[in-house]
Structures are given as structure tokens and as C-alpha cells.
Amino acid sequence: MKHTLSVLVENKPGVLARTAGLFSRRGYNIESLTVGVTENQDMSRMTIVVSGDDEVVEQVTKQLNKLIEVIKVSDLTKESYIDRELVLIKVAAEGENRMEIMQITNIFRARIVDVAPKSLVIEVTGDEGKIHALTCMLRQFGIKEMVRTGRLALGRGPKVIASAKEQVG
Amino acid sequence: MEINCAKALIKSLEYEHVDTIFGYPGAAVIPIYDELYKQGSIHHYLVRHEQAAAHAADGYARATGKVGVCMATSGPGATNLVTGIATAYMDSVPLVALTGQVPTDLIGNDAFQEVNITGITLPITKHNYLIREASEIPQTIKEAFHIASTGRPGPVLIDIPKDAVTTTMKFEYPKKVNLPGYKPTYEGHPLQVKRAAKAISEAHRPVIYVGGGAKMSGATEEVRVLAETVMAPVAMTLMGMGIMPADHPLSLGMLGMHGTKYANYAVTESDLIIAIGVRFDDRVTGKIAGFAPNARIIHIDIDPAEIGKNVRVDIPIVGDAKKVLLKLLSLIRVTRRNEWNEKVKAWKGEFALEFEGGGLKPQYVVRQLSEICPDAVVCTDVGQHQMWAAQYFNHKHPRNFISSGGLGTMGYGFPASIGAKIGRPDETVFDIAGDGSFTMNCQELATAVAYDVQVKVAIFNNGYLGMVRQWQEFFYDKRYSETKLTEINFVKLADAFGAYGIRVDRPSEVAPAIREAMETPKPVIIDFRVAPEENVFPMVPAGAALNEIIDLKSRKGDR
Numbered sequence: 001m002k003h004t005l006s007v008l009v010e011n012k013p014g015v016l017a018r019t020a021g022l023f024s025r026r027g028y029n030i031e032s033l034t035v036g037v038t039e040n041q042d043m044s045r046m047t048i049v050v051s052g053d054d055e056v057v058e059q060v061t062k063q064l065n066k067l068i069e070v071i072k073v074s075d076l077t078k079e080s081y082i083d084r085e086l087v088l089i090k091v092a093a094e095g096e097n098r099m100e101i102m103q104i105t106n107i108f109r110a111r112i113v114d115v116a117p118k119s120l121v122i123e124v125t126g127d128e129g130k131i132h133a134l135t136c137m138l139r140q141f142g143i144k145e146m147v148r149t150g151r152l153a154l155g156r157g158p159k160v161i162a163s164a165k166e167q168v169g
Numbered sequence: 170m171e172i173n174c175a176k177a178l179i180k181s182l183e184y185e186h187v188d189t190i191f192g193y194p195g196a197a198v199i200p201i202y203d204e205l206y207k208q209g210s211i212h213h214y215l216v217r218h219e220q221a222a223a224h225a226a227d228g229y230a231r232a233t234g235k236v237g238v239c240m241a242t243s244g245p246g247a248t249n250l251v252t253g254i255a256t257a258y259m260d261s262v263p264l265v266a267l268t269g270q271v272p273t274d275l276i277g278n279d280a281f282q283e284v285n286i287t288g289i290t291l292p293i294t295k296h297n298y299l300i301r302e303a304s305e306i307p308q309t310i311k312e313a314f315h316i317a318s319t320g321r322p323g324p325v326l327i328d329i330p331k332d333a334v335t336t337t338m339k340f341e342y343p344k345k346v347n348l349p350g351y352k353p354t355y356e357g358h359p360l361q362v363k364r365a366a367k368a369i370s371e372a373h374r375p376v377i378y379v380g381g382g383a384k385m386s387g388a389t390e391e392v393r394v395l396a397e398t399v400m401a402p403v404a405m406t407l408m409g410m411g412i413m414p415a416d417h418p419l420s421l422g423m424l425g426m427h428g429t430k431y432a433n434y435a436v437t438e439s440d441l442i443i444a445i446g447v448r449f450d451d452r453v454t455g456k457i458a459g460f461a462p463n464a465r466i467i468h469i470d471i472d473p474a475e476i477g478k479n480v481r482v483d484i485p486i487v488g489d490a491k492k493v494l495l496k497l498l499s500l501i502r503v504t505r506r507n508e509w510n511e512k513v514k515a516w517k518g519e520f521a522l523e524f525e526g527g528g529l530k531p532q533y534v535v536r537q538l539s540e541i542c543p544d545a546v547v548c549t550d551v552g553q554h555q556m557w558a559a560q561y562f563n564h565k566h567p568r569n570f571i572s573s574g575g576l577g578t579m580g581y582g583f584p585a586s587i588g589a590k591i592g593r594p595d596e597t598v599f600d601i602a603g604d605g606s607f608t609m610n611c612q613e614l615a616t617a618v619a620y621d622v623q624v625k626v627a628i629f630n631n632g633y634l635g636m637v638r639q640w641q642e643f644f645y646d647k648r649y650s651e652t653k654l655t656e657i658n659f660v661k662l663a664d665a666f667g668a669y670g671i672r673v674d675r676p677s678e679v680a681p682a683i684r685e686a687m688e689t690p691k692p693v694i695i696d697f698r699v700a701p702e703e704n705v706f707p708m709v710p711a712g713a714a715l716n717e718i719i720d721l722k723s724r725k726g727d728r
Contacts, residue, residue: 062474068296071350
């Protein structure tokens with residue numbers, strides 16, 4: 001089963017290498033990993049999607065916690081959370097297909113961000129289900145290129161994942 | 170006032186009470202060596218290979234409980250430390266490794282003697298640093314020593330570009346560390362400790378399984394009191410030898426692949442394993458499915474990631490072994506377990522360690538060493554001699570047995586013994602080595618002689634890479650592929666370096682040679698020409714369960 005981990009880390013050089021290295025050397029599979037600075041410049045938040053049973057994910061969590069620069073690890077899968085991914089899709093679009101593609105784009109509340117004589121680039125944001133549905137619909141026209149950000153996630157409600165010090169402040 | 174940054178580095182080390190460094194200079198660290206020379210406050214021991222610097226610092230740390238410090242230059246100097254750092258990492262030894270690096274503006278350019286040592290050591294350090302600004306030096310040193318020595322100890326590497334030590338800075342040593350992501354848990358959870366106490370009171374056949382974590386937390390006394398209070402026999406890992414004195418009625422000696430038959434039987438029959446500062450290594454558990462199949466497991470360890478890693482645990486207690494045991498001891502009562510104790514005693518009688526006479530037997534040499542210098546600090550290399558040293562020496566103090574357990578590093582013992590002797594100069598330090606292992610770092614004879622570090626080396630010279638040869642004998646039809654070693658004249662080798670060598674061929678010469686070594690005020694090598702095809706028994710074959718153990722008798726029956 002897939003788990004979505006939200007990992008708060010110190011914003012220092014090498015943190016990404018340390019984290020990614022941990023996964024590869026212990027044989028865990030990363031489905032996706034995103035990282036960016038948080039509301040606090042000193043910290044970054046990683047969203048890591050990892051597949052494995054509960055025991056594997058428990059080990060992953062413990063090993064992540066052992067890294068000195070990792071401040072907090074939460075398994076969002078255990079609670080209610082929102083996840084989003086941004087995808088750019090370059091799809092072959094000629095003749096009648098163009099209209100149909102634009103309709104599909106509208107239905108999915110996606111946007112066309114580049115128009116060329118033989119192709120369109122579609123930008124879509126959503127959870128995994130939506131992205132999957134859209135790519136399935138577009139495949140018939142020919143997806144020429146696709147790029148994804150990987151999953152971002154936050155827990156729902158007022159609760160935050162922060163270091164103890166942050167929460168006090 | 171601004172001071173030279175190399176001086177700031179040395180001063181920072183002084184603040185951490187460092188008085189001993191093992192190292193080897195090179196281009197990138199000349200400014201640091203220059204300050205060492207000028208300050209004169211720290212004893213630097215020049216080794217003959219950087220690997221030995223890491224091992225010596227490791228041996229020093231294990232013998233004293235202090236943080237060991239080693240230093241090397243960039244590139245090959247740094248990569249030569251790697252095996253030593255990995256050795257320390259696997260056995261959780263507090264170590265700080267300082268490496269030189271090419272100047273900041275050359276990093277990433279494949280400069281002369283450049284290597285990405287923080288990248289290389291990522292998986293074998295508890296943490297590592299690349300200094301980016303000279304001003305980071307004091308804070309980094311402070312953090313490195315804090316991380317290396319607290320929680321589950323381990324090696325920390327600091328990579329220092331040459332330009333960072335050639336500028337000047339305003340020096341102030343920080344009073345605190347600020348590591349929001351690093352807060353080790355020392356106190357065990359009271360509820361779990363209570364559950365553990367209850368489980369102990371309900372058990373009929375408890376076994377204490379204790380290792381390096383208990384030694385490092387200084388919990389030797391608490392383990393002994395626990396064992397005696399609830400009458401639970403104690404099985405030790407290689408890292409835990411000496412926690413229970415070998416001749417104590419409740420001592421089971423070592424467990425696992427080359428553990429005693431009675432330790433392995435006791436674990437298999439047990440209904441409660443009290444695991445303290447151990448990590449259920451495959452060399453200890455044998456086949457996991459067959460490990461203590463009927464037992465509940467209490468696991469006390471400071472590293473949460475060790476709990477549930479290899480075996481399922483019924484009562485996990487994350488915390489410092491000593492603190493947890495003190496709490497636990499306040500909750501348990503004196504218990505008699507006559508039936509269980511009698512059973513274990515009978516096993517101990519029936520399956521006592523044994524070896525056949527005839528020729529110069531390595532086990533006999535260990536027994537003699539144990540008798541003549543019972544309080545010696547014993548270091549070992551890795552292989553058959555290591556197992557005999559674990560099995561046949563009457564270990565009494567946990568910090569007196571120093572051996573590479575997790576990584577199994579051949580070549581570790583001799584430099585580690587130099588570090589141990591420097592850390593505890595008034596005590597006898599014996600390195601028990603194989604002829605293969607000793608040769609891997611024999612250049613350190615020069616270091617021992619140069620600083621008059623009077624370590625004594627017992628080489629168990631069987632002309633083979635003995636442990637591999639044993640596996641080849643048992644499992645590869647005696648095809649001794651590349652395990653026969655050519656003969657080395659170790660007496661002449663010792664002489665060439667200015668040490669003293671003794672050769673021993675017969676059992677009658679063993680005790681006199683050991684005494685002569687003790688009385689000779691020099692580093693001494695004793696070349697024991699032991700029986701070449703002696704095997705280590707008992708033995709649990711790889712992948713078998715602990716009770717599927719072969720001993721001398723059953724092996725002979727097979728033939």
C-alpha cells in the first residue's frame with residue numbers, strides 16, 4: 001500500500017541527498033518525492049510517497065527520524081489529508097481532435113498553456129485519481145511528453161506539522 | 170580579537186577536552202598541523218596509514234568511553250579512513266573524523282586530491298559536515314562531539330576546505346547546540362517498563378540477551394543485579410562480552426553462530442527474552458523463525474529504529490539501558506527459578522566448551538593468556554582467533570574486550586590496541602590476531618615503536634585465512650581457494666621495526682613466552698605457530714536455527 005509521508009527538515013545543503021540516499025541504501029521504493037521551503041525559511045517540507053506494508057513504512061519513518069536534520073515525520077495516510085500534483089502534458093492535436101481535447105480540458109478544469117499547430121500543452125492540478133483519468137482520456141490522441149511534480153500533501157484541519165519550538169511561537 | 174581559523178579549530182577541540190589525535194598529514198591539512206605544532210596542547214600520534222588512525226581512535230574510544238579523534242588529508246587520506254569509520258559506525262563507537270578538503274572554489278572541479286568524502290561517508294556516519302564558512306568551525310565541532318557521544322553513539326565526519334583554515338575569525342566557543350531534529354530518548358516509557366516488570370514476574374524461563382548498548386550506557390552493574398534478582402541467565406553478544414563475568418554462575422557466555430551450545434539452547438527454550446542494547450544481528454539470531462520461538466521479547470534500546478527491525482517485539486522500551494534498568498529494578502522482586510536454573514546448569518556441564526589436545530592449540534593459548542594476564546585489555550582482529558578469544562578468555566570487564574563486530578574488519582585489532590594502550594597506558598593490552606589480519610596493518614609496528622606504545626601482539630599463525638578455510642572445509646569440500654598464506658617470519662618483522670619478536674611452537678613454551686612479552690619493555694609480537702586446521706566450535710551454519718548447532722562431537726559423528 002502507498003503511504004504519503006510529510007517530512008519537515010532543516011533547510012540545509014545535503015538534506016535531500018541524505019534522505020534520498022537512505023531510501024536507496026535500505027531498499028525502500030520511493031514513488032515520488034517533492035521538496036520545497038516552508039513558511040519558515042530555515043525549514044523545508046518533503047512529501048514522500050512510499051510503497052510498502054506497515055512494517056516497512058514504520059522502519060522508513062524511524063530511519064528518517066534518525067537523520068539529524070529531519071525534524072518531524074508524519075504519515076498522512078493515517079489521517080485526513082489533501083494531496084495535489086501538477087502535471088504538464090504535451091498532446092498531439094490536429095484537425096478535429098483539437099476541439100475534443102479542449103472540451104476534455106474544460107471538463108477536468110485543466111488549462112491549455114501552449115498552443116502550436118500540431119500540439120497543445122495542458123496544465124492540470126489534482127489528486128492522483130483526476131490526473132489518472134485525464135491522462136487516460138488524452139492517451140487516444142497521443143501524449144508526446146509529460147512531466148509531473150510529484151505529490152504534495154497537507155493534513156486537513158487546523159493541526160500543523162511543525163517542530164515543538166515552532167508550535168509554541 | 171581575530172584569530173587564525175586553524176587555531177580556532179584546535180581551541181574548539183580543547184574545549185571538547187581532546188588531548189589525543191591519531192592522524193596523518195597532507196597538503197590540505199598543513200595549516201591545521203601547523204597550529205597543532207604551535208599550540209602543543211594535543212598529543213598527535215602519527216600513524217603509518219590513515220586506516221590505522223581511524224581504528225586507533227576507535228580503540229581509544231572503546232577503551233576509555235571518550236570520543237576518539239582522527240584526522241587525514243583530502244582525497245586518498247580521507248578515503249583511507251573509510252573502513253575505520255564504517256567499523257565505528259557498525260559498532261556505535263563515538264568518533265570524530267576531521268578531513269582536509271580542497272579550497273572551496275575548487276570543490277566540484279575534480280581538483281588534485283579532491284574527493285566528495287561527505288558523499289562517500291553518508292551511509293557510514295551518524296552525521297557529517299562540510300564546512301562552508303570558516304565561522305562555522307566552532308559550532309560544527311560542538312555539534313559533532315555532541316552527536317557522536319550522545320544517544321546511540323557513532324562517527325561524525327567534518328570536512329574542512331583548506332581556505333576555511335587559512336582565514337581569521339573572531340573566536341567564541343558556543344555553549345549550546347541547537348539541533349531541533351536530534352533529541353534522543355533516554356527515559357523509558359513508564360508504562361512499558363511496568364509491563365516489562367510484569368512479564369518478568371510471570372516468566373518461567375527468562376534469558377537476558379545483552380550487548381554493546383548496555384556496555385556503552387555503563388549498565389554492567391544493573392544487568393548483573395537484574396540477573397541475580399530474577400535468576401535469569403545472561404547471554405552476551407560479541408560486543409557485550411564481559412558484562413557478566415565469564416565465571417559467574419548465571420553467565421552463558423556468547424550466543425549466536427559461534428556461541429556456546431548452552432546459550433543457544435537457553436535462548437531457544439526461553440519463554441522471555443530480555444534484550445538490552447542489542448540489535449538482533451543475523452550472526453546472533455540464526456534463522457529468525459527459529460529464534461526463541463516460544464518467547465515473548467522485551468527490547469530495551471536507545472535507538473527506536475532497532476526495535477522491531479529484525480524480530481517482532483512484545484514490549485518495546487526506547488531509552489538508555491542504565492536508566493531503564495534502574496527503573497525496572499525498582500519494580501521487580503527477588504525470584505527463585507530453581508527448575509530453570511538447574512536445567513541451564515546441566516546444559517553448561519554437558520556442553521562445556523572443549524577442544525582436543527595435540528599440538529599447539531589456539532584455544533590453549535587463549536586460556537594461558539587469560540590466566541597469566543586476567544585483567545588485560547584484549548583487542549582482536551577478525552576471524553577464527555577472534556572467536557577463540559571471545560570464547561576462551563575469562564572476560565570480566567566489558568571495556569576490556571575490543572573487537573570489530575558489525576563490520577568484521579580484518580586489520581582492526583592491532584591499530585585499535587595501540588589506541589587502547591594510549592587511552593589506558595597503565596594496563597596490559599594484548600592484541601590477539603591472525604596471521605592474515607595482522608599483516609593487513611602490520612605497518613603500525615612503526616607507530617607503536619615510535620611512541621613506545623608497549624602493546625603485546627599474539628599472532629595465531631596457522632598459515633591460512635582460517636575462518637574462510639573452515640567454511641571451505643565444511644561447505645565447499647575442502648577446496649581451499651586462495652586461503653593458504655605464504656609464511657612470514659614475524660620475529661624478523663618485529664625486529665625490522667625495532668619491536669621484539671618471540672616464536673612459539675610448543676605448548677610448553679606458551680606461558681614463558683607470555684611472561685617474557687609482559688616483562689619486555691617494548692611492543693612485542695609472539696608468533697604462535699598454532700595447529701593449522703583447527704576449527705571454531707560450536708558453529709551454527711549460516712541460515713540454520715540456533716539449536717541446530719554443530720559441536721566437535723557432532724562434527725566427528727558426521728565423518
